[in-house]
Amino acid sequence: MLDMLRTRWSSPLSLTFTAVVVLLAAGYYWVWCRSRFVRLIDALPGPKPLPLLGNLLDVANIPLDEIVLSVSRYNPIYKLWIGFYPTVVIAHPELWKSSGESWRERRSLLNPAFHFQILNGFVETFNDLSLDCAAKMEESLGRTGQKEMNVFSIMSKLVLDILCETSMGGKVWSEVESTKFAKGIDVLENIFRQRLIHKPWLRIDWIFKLTSLYRQQKQVLSDTNASVDKVIKNRRQSHKHSGQSDDSVSTIDEDSRPKKRLAFLDLLMVKASEENSDMSDEILRNEVSTFMAAGLDSTAVAFNWFLYLIAKHPDHQKLVTDELDLIFGDSDRPVTAHDLTRLKYLECCIKETLRMYPPFPAVSRYLSEDVQSGGYTLPRGVTVVINIFAAHHDPTVFPDPDAFKPERFLPENSVGRHPYAFIPFSAGPRNCIAQKYAMMELKVCLANILRRLKFSLVDPSAPLEIPSPQLLLKPKNGKCNLIVSKRLDIS
Numbered sequence: 001m002l003d004m005l006r007t008r009w010s011s012p013l014s015l016t017f018t019a020v021v022v023l024l025a026a027g028y029y030w031v032w033c034r035s036r037f038v039r040l041i042d043a044l045p046g047p048k049p050l051p052l053l054g055n056l057l058d059v060a061n062i063p064l065d066e067i068v069l070s071v072s073r074y075n076p077i078y079k080l081w082i083g084f085y086p087t088v089v090i091a092h093p094e095l096w097k098s099s100g101e102s103w104r105e106r107r108s109l110l111n112p113a114f115h116f117q118i119l120n121g122f123v124e125t126f127n128d129l130s131l132d133c134a135a136k137m138e139e140s141l142g143r144t145g146q147k148e149m150n151v152f153s154i155m156s157k158l159v160l161d162i163l164c165e166t167s168m169g170g171k172v173w174s175e176v177e178s179t180k181f182a183k184g185i186d187v188l189e190n191i192f193r194q195r196l197i198h199k200p201w202l203r204i205d206w207i208f209k210l211t212s213l214y215r216q217q218k219q220v221l222s223d224t225n226a227s228v229d230k231v232i233k234n235r236r237q238s239h240k241h242s243g244q245s246d247d248s249v250s251t252i253d254e255d256s257r258p259k260k261r262l263a264f265l266d267l268l269m270v271k272a273s274e275e276n277s278d279m280s281d282e283i284l285r286n287e288v289s290t291f292m293a294a295g296l297d298s299t300a301v302a303f304n305w306f307l308y309l310i311a312k313h314p315d316h317q318k319l320v321t322d323e324l325d326l327i328f329g330d331s332d333r334p335v336t337a338h339d340l341t342r343l344k345y346l347e348c349c350i351k352e353t354l355r356m357y358p359p360f361p362a363v364s365r366y367l368s369e370d371v372q373s374g375g376y377t378l379p380r381g382v383t384v385v386i387n388i389f390a391a392h393h394d395p396t397v398f399p400d401p402d403a404f405k406p407e408r409f410l411p412e413n414s415v416g417r418h419p420y421a422f423i424p425f426s427a428g429p430r431n432c433i434a435q436k437y438a439m440m441e442l443k444v445c446l447a448n449i450l451r452r453l454k455f456s457l458v459d460p461s462a463p464l465e466i467p468s469p470q471l472l473l474k475p476k477n478g479k480c481n482l483i484v485s486k487r488l489d490i491s
């Protein structure tokens with residue numbers, strides 16, 4: 001058999017064929033290396049690439065996430081070749097553009113869900129669920145009045161419950177289903193990261209489809225789709241039983257307050273029931289899933305780092321609770337939309353958390369046209385990574401960038417700062433559609449939790465926590481243990 005193969009491959013015809021293929025590939029590579037695209041990319045600074053492999057070995061040894069995390073010596077703009085795929089990393093958000101009809105359509109579909117009247121309706125949900133979460137934490141403290149807890153897992157559960165309520169209308173899943181959904185999002189995030197950074201060859205669809213990662217992705221997508229489909233079906237039935245047509249749920253009172261709490265899914269169902277609507281159940285499902293996936297870990301990590309930072313800085317925690325005491329005294333009344341405008345120091349601490357630990361340390365864009373940036377032409381077809389972490393740690397904009405200084409965000413200290421210097425929700429037309437929702441959620445929930453509970457570090461002398469290098473800045477191993485203790489007896 002081996003002899004046969006040897007004979008076949010060493011025949012003059014095969015050798016000639018192989019030589020022609022190699023020559024053609026080498027010729028193509030030679031021409032490609034001299035193309036305008038490659039010349040424009042190579043004009044940018046960056047680590048020296050190897051032929052064919054580019055910076056793949058650098059990236060394999062030092063994960064790209066760490067390159068993104070470390071404020072690179074090539075800042076504010078540099079290039080990396082991931083095999084044949086160039087990536088331009090920048091800390092300048094000016095070139096944030098977006099295009100694509102499907103995105104534009106989706107955005108207009110999502111926009112009504114974030115109307116301020118709808119958001120004000122969500123305050124009740126944020127209050128109910130965070131008061132419940134604080135009460136459970138308090139109950140679990142026991143007789144000593146304090147306990148070590150993993151705040152990341154507690155806050156992740158709170159965020160998931162809030163998302164279920166605001167996007168799908170209630171506690172729609174069992175504990176098992178909720179956990180499975182959250183784990184599924186983790187798996188999808190990991191696969192996305194593998195394809196983007198560690199195994200760029202998997203960006204080629206047909207190669208990806210041959211791998212076990214693809215099969216895993218397919219399975220997770222089918223499970224999460226089934227979970228959301230079940231909710232859509234139940235919601236339709238409950239509208240029918242209550243004699244409510246899909247388009248009656250969105251009515252807003254004359255005093256411009258929604259008659260009832262509207263879930264995001266209800267709003268989409270209204271759209272779907274409109275004449276000429278071509279919104280299928282599949283689109284409904286995709287929108288609800290996007291909302292859930294985009295809102296889950298991002299907000300959970302923001303809560304996590306906030307609690308960690310105020311535990312590390314008890315003086316700042318005291319200033320937050322002084323503000324809360326001034327507004328609420330020892331009453332356990334829920335937070336109102338008006339209170340939110342008065343919680344100014346809490347807001348500064350939230351912003352400083354999002355600066356130091358932006359939940360998304362970087363976002364990427366595929367350029368659909370040439371763009372000028374920092375004196376370079378970035379050609380169409382290149383992936384641009386916006387280094388949010390680097391922008392937030394620029395010492396010329398935020399002196400002493402590793403220090404927790406919420407006062408940076410007092411209005412008098414923010415004068416003259418570039419609008420794109422602080423960009424945890426990204427910037428430009430494709431920024432986070434839910435940033436008002438997220439800020440409201442953080443403020444209401446933290447106000448309710450901090451009125452009752454105090455947070456401190458297990459080891460106060462430990463250095464500043466470095467997050468796990470993933471697409472989102474999560475705590476290492478999904479764990480952030482803090483000492484939780486009782487603060488006030490609230491009547």
Ligand code: HEM
Pocket residue numbers: 107110290291292294295296298299302358359360363364424425426429430431432433434435437438
């Ligand atoms: C502190 C919390 C949050 C942060 C820091 C955050 C940050 C971001 C960022 C940086 C983007 C842009 C991503 C990109 O450019 O590729 C984004 C997009 C998005 N976010 Fe958020 N987000 C947060 C909470 C939420 C929540 C709670 C929801 C839903 C309820 C949500 C829904 C979305 C959606 C749907 C998009 C895509 C928008 C589009 O493509 O038009 N986010 N978010």
